[in-house]
Amino acid sequence: MENKSLYEITTELEAFNDLLEESGGEITEENEALMLRVNDLLTTKLDSCVSYMERENDLLDLSSQKIKRLQDFKKHKQAKIARFEDYVFTCMQRLGRDTLNGKHAQIKLRKPSKILVIDDEKAVPMEYTKVETITTIDKAGLKKAVKLETFSHPSIRLEDGKKSLIYKEIK
Secondary structure: OOOHHHHHHHHHHHHHHHHHHOOOOOHHHHHHHHHHHHHHHHHHHHHHHHHHHHHHHHHHHHHHHHHHHHHHHHHHHHHHHHHHHHEEEEEEEEOOOEEOOOOOOEOOOOOOOOOOOOHHHHHHHHHHHOOOOOOOOOOHHHHHHHHHOOOOOOOOOOOOOOOOOOOOOOO
16 A cells, blocks of 8 residues: 555545546546555544554643643652651750751751731731733633624624544544
8 A cells, every 4th residue: 555645635536526527527446446545544544644643642631641640759858858857846845056057067947938928918008009900801701692692793793613634533
């Protein structure tokens, strides 16, 4: 079987259709054999395309699962480090020491930084506040209203979106 790209097969089918048009739609034995060969190539190529897309989608799913496992691993390690730091801190407190020296390393308690605590936000002067306004459009609701013709405006309309492909194995 020939190994042609989908584009090459499509080009051959277009050429075959042009040939049929030129001959007035008359299908000779030679034309019929050519049509069967090209259609067979197309059928095989389409099966390969669907298999390819399924493999690629499977790899995407696997990578998402792997990323999730790695994120969980990272969270577990971060929690383990935090617990170990709490353990070391507790031990240093029990010893009443701010510094522990080893032969090649040192652990030292850092002086805590100042943090701001606000018990009543109304007590904060306006000069220390920020106002953020977030406006979003309810596209689903607006689309429904335009579709049902309960809302219309010259600058708002429904248009056809981009066509997409559906890959499916036929069993």
